[in-house]
Amino acid sequence: MTRAANIVIIxxxxxxxxxxxxxxxxxxEGPITVVERDSSYKFASTALSAASIRLQFACPVNVELSLFGLSFLRAVRERLDADSNIGLVERGYLILAGDKTLERRREALAMQRALGAEVVELDRDALRARYEWLSLDGVTMATIGDNDEGWFDAWSLLQAARRAALRRGVTIIESEAVGLRTHGDRVTGVALADGRRIAADWCVNAAGALSGRVSEFLDIPIPVVPRKRTVFHFKAPLDARSMPMLIDLTGAWLRPEGEGFIGGIQPDEAADPNAHDDFEPDHALFEERLWPVLAERVPALEQVRLLNTWAGHYEMNLFDQNGIIGPHPKIAxxxxxxxxxxxxxxxAPGAARAVAEQIVSGAYRTIDVTPLAFERIAEGRPMVESAIY
Ligand SMILES: Cc1cc2nc3c(=O)[nH]c(=O)nc-3n(C[C@H](O)[C@H](O)[C@H](O)COP(=O)(O)OP(=O)(O)OC[C@H]3O[C@@H](n4cnc5c(N)ncnc54)[C@H](O)[C@@H]3O)c2cc1C
Incomplete structure (x- = not known):
């Protein structure tokens, strides 16, 4: 790649x-343009996220990406912006396991530890001793990365990244990309809703839950669709301040947020259509699914006061619930x-660094994200990430 190449990120x-x-x-050193249709980020997944980080994944490449993500988050002030405060809390993801999932979880634990993730197994006695607020019904063991998993403020991270990019001479245009120009098997430009055209030697599809639409500009279908996820913020008569993130056997999740908690649960598949422009929280999910499960697992949550509810979109990869990183095999x-x-x-830090390495030097220099390449989709080889909540 020439140093002067135009790079456009949608x-x-x-x-x-x-x-x-x-x-x-x-x-x-050449021009970099980010095209963002709404700089208020009202509907962006980043702004609506639960913003948590864990090392416990089923696919090794995801563990590696999280390990790098954690080191990046710890150093945001030095790396991105001295004034940022992302409020990283490192208190672990306590992920419960029952008999049915025990073998799979122990295999994953061994893999995570081999990659340097300090995740440990806790048996029922250890769980009882550490978490007096937890009911152990159906629980055989749990795993947690005590200090290396937690949560942070996504908005502060986004603003720090945006400011840092602007300081490094990146142009951010507020407009919607509505088409891509091509010549032969290359993208040559991006058409904007306001009528402008930007020349592109490279085009990165970072359009999140709407990235399927962007790929359609090139008639390249990808299995990425917007799926609505509702987050419930509530208070309960339980001191949240020393608690970890909790993932129940059902996949319901709960973590401290301020003096209360936030939590969520995946809707049933039949009640989980592509969300398009629907950001209306699924209020019934709390009463019907989430609260009963949480109140059984954490009896103090039998009394809760709902404070706030919001919904955002997962950029859900229906093929294998994993990221897609790297160039298209034909439109390179x-x-x-x-x-x-x-x-x-x-x-995001690991994926973004990988994309930059690929564009600038034609290869992955640090984490090899080849397992996440588009080719697996084209060839029908899913690499399923089962630890999705
Ligand atoms: C409720 C919820 C909880 C989550 N919890 C976690 C969590 O705990 N941990 C975690 O790691 N992840 C979590 N996620 C996922 C995480 O938030 C997303 O994976 C991540 O924010 C994706 O970042 P992004 O930049 O790709 O997408 P976005 O933040 O959505 O950014 C994409 C941007 O592209 C813009 N755009 C789209 N199309 C166009 C176009 N044609 N032209 C111009 N601009 C366009 C959009 O306006 C948007 O701002 C959660 C997500 C949700 C919704």
């Missing part, structure tokens, strides 16, 4: 802004960074 959420920043870090200057299915915030 989508200015966390993936787009960090990709722009990492391109500079990787030595790209069209690069994917999407499909993270609920774990894209923690994987």
């Amino acid at each position: 989508g200015g959420g966390i993936i787009g802004c960090l990709t722009a920043w990492f391109l500079r870090e990787a030595g790209h 200057n069209f690069v994917f960074a999407t499909g993270f299915s609920g774990h894209g915030l923690q994987h």
